[in-house]
Amino acid sequence: MATERSGGGDPVRTLALLWRRPAEPKPVGRKPKVSVDQIVVAAIAVADREGLGAMSMARVAQELSVGTMSLYTHVPGKGELIDLMTDAVLQERDLTPAGTWRERIKHYADRTRAVYQAHPWMRDVSMVRPPLGPGLMDGQEFVLAALADSGLEPKQVTVAHVAVEGFVHGAASSEVDDRQLEETTGESSDSWWGARQVFWEDYFDVERYPTMTNLWNANAYHTETTIADNMRSGFDYGLEKLLDGIEGGMR
Amino acid sequence: MATERSGGGDPVRTLALLWRRPAEPKPVGRKPKVSVDQIVVAAIAVADREGLGAMSMARVAQELSVGTMSLYTHVPGKGELIDLMTDAVLQERDLTPAGTWRERIKHYADRTRAVYQAHPWMRDVSMVRPPLGPGLMDGQEFVLAALADSGLEPKQVTVAHVAVEGFVHGAASSEVDDRQLEETTGESSDSWWGARQVFWEDYFDVERYPTMTNLWNANAYHTETTIADNMRSGFDYGLEKLLDGIEGGMR
DNA sequence: TATTGTTTCCGTATGGCCTACGGAAATGGG
DNA sequence: CCCATTTCCGTAGGCCATACGGAAACAATA
Numbered sequence: 001m002a003t004e005r006s007g008g009g010d011p012v013r014t015l016a017l018l019w020r021r022p023a024e025p026k027p028v029g030r031k032p033k034v035s036v037d038q039i040v041v042a043a044i045a046v047a048d049r050e051g052l053g054a055m056s057m058a059r060v061a062q063e064l065s066v067g068t069m070s071l072y073t074h075v076p077g078k079g080e081l082i083d084l085m086t087d088a089v090l091q092e093r094d095l096t097p098a099g100t101w102r103e104r105i106k107h108y109a110d111r112t113r114a115v116y117q118a119h120p121w122m123r124d125v126s127m128v129r130p131p132l133g134p135g136l137m138d139g140q141e142f143v144l145a146a147l148a149d150s151g152l153e154p155k156q157v158t159v160a161h162v163a164v165e166g167f168v169h170g171a172a173s174s175e176v177d178d179r180q181l182e183e184t185t186g187e188s189s190d191s192w193w194g195a196r197q198v199f200w201e202d203y204f205d206v207e208r209y210p211t212m213t214n215l216w217n218a219n220a221y222h223t224e225t226t227i228a229d230n231m232r233s234g235f236d237y238g239l240e241k242l243l244d245g246i247e248g249g250m251r
Numbered sequence: 252m253a254t255e256r257s258g259g260g261d262p263v264r265t266l267a268l269l270w271r272r273p274a275e276p277k278p279v280g281r282k283p284k285v286s287v288d289q290i291v292v293a294a295i296a297v298a299d300r301e302g303l304g305a306m307s308m309a310r311v312a313q314e315l316s317v318g319t320m321s322l323y324t325h326v327p328g329k330g331e332l333i334d335l336m337t338d339a340v341l342q343e344r345d346l347t348p349a350g351t352w353r354e355r356i357k358h359y360a361d362r363t364r365a366v367y368q369a370h371p372w373m374r375d376v377s378m379v380r381p382p383l384g385p386g387l388m389d390g391q392e393f394v395l396a397a398l399a400d401s402g403l404e405p406k407q408v409t410v411a412h413v414a415v416e417g418f419v420h421g422a423a424s425s426e427v428d429d430r431q432l433e434e435t436t437g438e439s440s441d442s443w444w445g446a447r448q449v450f451w452e453d454y455f456d457v458e459r460y461p462t463m464t465n466l467w468n469a470n471a472y473h474t475e476t477t478i479a480d481n482m483r484s485g486f487d488y489g490l491e492k493l494l495d496g497i498e499g500g501m502r
Numbered sequence: 503t504a505t506t507g508t509t510t511c512c513g514t515a516t517g518g519c520c521t522a523c524g525g526a527a528a529t530g531g532g
Numbered sequence: 533c534c535c536a537t538t539t540c541c542g543t544a545g546g547c548c549a550t551a552c553g554g555a556a557a558c559a560a561t562a
Contacts, residue, residue: 011447019454029538030528056519067541069521074539078520128428129443132450137460145462154471162485163492170421177379192380196262199383203270209388211396220405234413241414244499245492280509281557307548318512320550325510329549 009076017080018087018133034064036074040084044119047085051184052121057081083131089119090135095142102243104146108139109168109239116172120180123173140165150247160246167242171235178228189227260327268331269338269384285315287325291335295370298336302435303372308332334382340370341386346393353494355397359390360419360490367423371431374424391416401497411497418493422486429479440478 016023017036042063047055057078061068075081093111097104116122130136143164147157182188187195206213215221223230267274268287293314298306308329312319326332344362348355367373381387394415398408433439438446457464466472474481 012449015447015450015454026538028530028536030540032539057521058519061541069541070539072521126428126432128425129432129440132447132454141460141462144466148462148465154466154469157466158471158481159485159488160492162482163489166421166425166482166486167418167489170417170424173421174379174417177377181377181380189380196266196383198263199266203266203383209392211392211399214399215395215405215408218405220409230409231413231417234410235417237410238414238418238493241411241496241500242489242493244496245494248495248499249492277509279507279559281511283510308550309548312512320512321510323550 009080013076014080014083015132017075017084018131032074034066034070034074036084038064039071039074039081040088043081044085044088047121048119051180052082052124055121082125083133086122086125087131087133087135089115089122090133090139092118093135093139095138097142097145101146101150102247104149105143105164105243106239108143108146109171112139112168113172113175116176117179120176120183123176123180127169147246152246163242163246167235167239171238175228175231175235178231193227260331264327265331265334266383268326268335269382283325285317285321285325287335289315290322290325290332291339294332295336295339298372299370302431303333303375306372333376334384337373337376338382338384338386340366340373341384341390343369344386344390346389348393348396352397352401353498355400356394356415356494357490359394359397360422363390363419364423364426367427368430371427371434374427374431378420398497403497414493414497418490422489426479426482426486429482444478 015021020036039060043055043060046059046063050059057071058068060081061071071081075084092115093108095108095111099107140161144157144161147160147164148154152160178189181192185192225233266272271287290311294306294311297310297314301310308322309319311332312322322332326335343366344359346359346362350358391412395408395412398411398415399405403411429440432443436443476484
């Protein structure tokens with residue numbers, strides 16, 4: 001399945017839901033069996049356990065012992081529900097502003113990474129038209145504040161923000177992608193690569209790929225670490241170097 | 252829809268397809284109406300025009316005027332077909348090794364970005380268990396060769412490789428995500444943000460978001476550029492700073 | 503030409519998805 | 533008790549991937 005798109009519906013309705021601005025309470029009429037909060041929590045639970053692909057309206061309704069169509073009374077549709085789920089988990093970051101600007105950005109990266117680890121389906125959510133809720137906005141403010149404190153010019157802050165945000169979400173996505181594949185396919189990454197041993201035997205061409213061959217012979221790939229560890233250190237290194245570059249560019 | 256997973260089938264069969272190692276020609280039996288190449292080309296055409304979500308086996312078969320199940324004679328399943336599509340478009344990069352190591356990495360980034368622009372559905376393909384075909388391998392060799400020429404130690408080359416590859420694919424994905432949303436939803440990004448004007452009026456809290464307020468007042472967001480241009484310059488800036496950092500880290 | 507072995511083609515069937523529609527059921531006030 | 537209001541939810545339509553197995557096409561042989 002391709003990436004889930006959200007944020008397509010009526011902005012006024014969706015924003016009111018994201019910020020939980022309640023419609024004035026209804027004095028009459030049938031009592032609701034479920035609330036928006038319950039639906040969001042149940043949907044997150046299903047997606048955490050079985051992936052976003054399994055998070056169908058029917059499945060969430062089942063989780064709540066309610067008919068499928070009842071959900072549509074409280075939530076406009078599936079896209080908006082994903083918006084609500086996304087902002088809810090972003091709020092879990094609970095960012096604490098302390099330390100140098102670099103430390104705060106690393107804190108942001110760590111907390112964001114933790115969200116992705118806890119909710120791997122975040123990998124499948126597009127963030128180019130994000131839910132404009134408190135979870136997203138608080139994160140943006142946090143990163144912008146750190147970058148502003150670094151001494152960058154205002155215009156540079158906004159440019160650097162795009163770069164940092166892109167790197168963090170991209171890195172978190174890739175890491176989680178790996179972990180999620182292990183769960184959904186039931187095959188570990190190491191096993192997957194092992195099953196493709198035949199590639200190196202039958203298809204790898206030493207003449208065509210001299211650099212890879214050299215690196216192999218230099219033992220650059222002979223580590224005790226797992227695939228996941230390699231990705232993690234690659235991204236840690238990348239963020240460090242990106243911040244080095246940003247810092248160095250100011251002089 | 253969530254991200255498409257591929258590479259799940261029999262590795263031997265999939266590798267033979269990726270490298271077009273033909274089974275020995277069949278002298279007898281019914282003549283095939285379609286070839287693997289035709290199927291891949293048709294699938295890419297459908298995905299280019301209508302997105303990966305619309306690229307169903309039935310839709311591809313229709314494109315070729317063939318029954319749906321006929322495809323399964325030539326391709327094990329949908330996952331493997333996506334592998335073949337992916338490697339095919341990666342081959343379009345046609346990388347030319349010239350210039351300094353930095354210039355070559357930027358060349359790689361540009362060519363990869365061009366592939367994503369031409370085939371926006373690449374955003375929806377997971378690259379953590381990539382198709383081990385010529386398109387992918389040539390790209391890896393190219394980046395590794397550039398990094399090795401930069402003077403990094405072998406072990407550092409492999410770490411930096413993860414960071415660069417992650418950044419480039421992440422950046423290309425985000426850019427294309429934006430473009431693809433414009434096509435599939437029929438609403439431009441500028442229009443989408445415009446429709447959320449109400450957010451700034453009804454929900455934005457100046458006290459809660461002082462940095463954003465300051466940046467706004469400093470005219471940091473008052474540019475003539477589009478969303479897409481902003482993303483592009485953010486990622487160009489980020490790659491530049493990342494390479495600065497890698498270069499600086501060697502001294 | 504008729505037969506046989508081999509390969510490809512493809513119709514059917516299963517179980518899932520989202521959500522428009524509209525009637526049934528519950529609730530509080532008069 | 534009645535009725536306006538609100539929520540609940542069954543049905544129905546049109547998509548998806550692919551297992552299975554028989555029909556059809558083709559080359560070599562008799």
